[in-house]
Amino acid sequence: MTGFSAEQAANRKRAKAAPGPMAMFFRGFLKHPVMVGSIIPSSKAVINRMLAPVDWANTKLFVEYGPGVGTFTRPILERLAPDATLVAIDTNPDFCEYLKISIPDSRLQIVNGSAVDVNEILEQLGFGQADYACSGLPFSTLPPGIGPAIADATSAALRPGGAFLVYQFNPKVRDIVAPSFKHVDHAFEFWNVPPAQLWWFRND
Numbered sequence: 001m002t003g004f005s006a007e008q009a010a011n012r013k014r015a016k017a018a019p020g021p022m023a024m025f026f027r028g029f030l031k032h033p034v035m036v037g038s039i040i041p042s043s044k045a046v047i048n049r050m051l052a053p054v055d056w057a058n059t060k061l062f063v064e065y066g067p068g069v070g071t072f073t074r075p076i077l078e079r080l081a082p083d084a085t086l087v088a089i090d091t092n093p094d095f096c097e098y099l100k101i102s103i104p105d106s107r108l109q110i111v112n113g114s115a116v117d118v119n120e121i122l123e124q125l126g127f128g129q130a131d132y133a134c135s136g137l138p139f140s141t142l143p144p145g146i147g148p149a150i151a152d153a154t155s156a157a158l159r160p161g162g163a164f165l166v167y168q169f170n171p172k173v174r175d176i177v178a179p180s181f182k183h184v185d186h187a188f189e190f191w192n193v194p195p196a197q198l199w200w201f202r203n204d
């Protein structure tokens with residue numbers, strides 16, 4: 001008796017055979033350079049600073065856009081309460097499959113879809129508004145119109161008092177997202193390749 005179901009055991013086997021996160025990320029970049037938008041994942045400095053203002057004790061639903069190979073997903077789960085949920089949405093089916101086998105956590109729901117459909121996705125999963133959304137999307141290279149549509153959809157998907165956390169190296173992201181929110185805080189994180197711009201957008 002191992003204590004694992006057949007599915008869990010199969011996933012553990014597949015996880016062992018899967019490439020490491022860096023190799024998987026680079027492979028994803030080679031296949032979809034515009035959608036991935038970066039050749040290496042975010043640094044620990046970006047992750048810690050981006051997540052620092054989150055009120056974890058009062059977070060029941062956290063949404064992540066563009067989790068990739070789970071660079072932010074794992075630290076979010078480390079901080080998330082046992083009864084909370086993380087919904088991670090990525091357009092790349094290879095990344096979604098990779099996350100499913102490499103992060104066995106019942107609080108994580110992985111959706112192969114687009115952030116632009118966040119409201120429909122949350123409704124289909126039976127959730128109301130989210131406390132936080134965090135984006136690793138390459139806003140500046142997304143197809144025309146998609147960035148503002150994601151910002152509008154996220155503004156509607158967040159509860160009053162919620163926040164949209166956005167990191168990217170291109171400062172133009174602010175112009176794309178800010179029109180959908182009332183307030184924005186900004187920081188610059190040098191310890192990332194390339195150095196990153198961080199924003200916290202809110203409506204309250």
Ligand SMILES: C[S@@+](CC[C@H](N)C(=O)[O-])C[C@H]1O[C@@H](n2cnc3c(N)ncnc32)[C@H](O)[C@@H]1O
Binds near residue numbers: 037
């Ligand atoms: C720069 S990577 C971010 C990876 C990771 N979060 C990190 O911090 O290293 C961008 C990710 O966004 C995903 N993506 C691009 N467009 C998307 C969209 N419209 N909705 C959801 N995910 C998208 C890509 O597949 C990729 O996984």
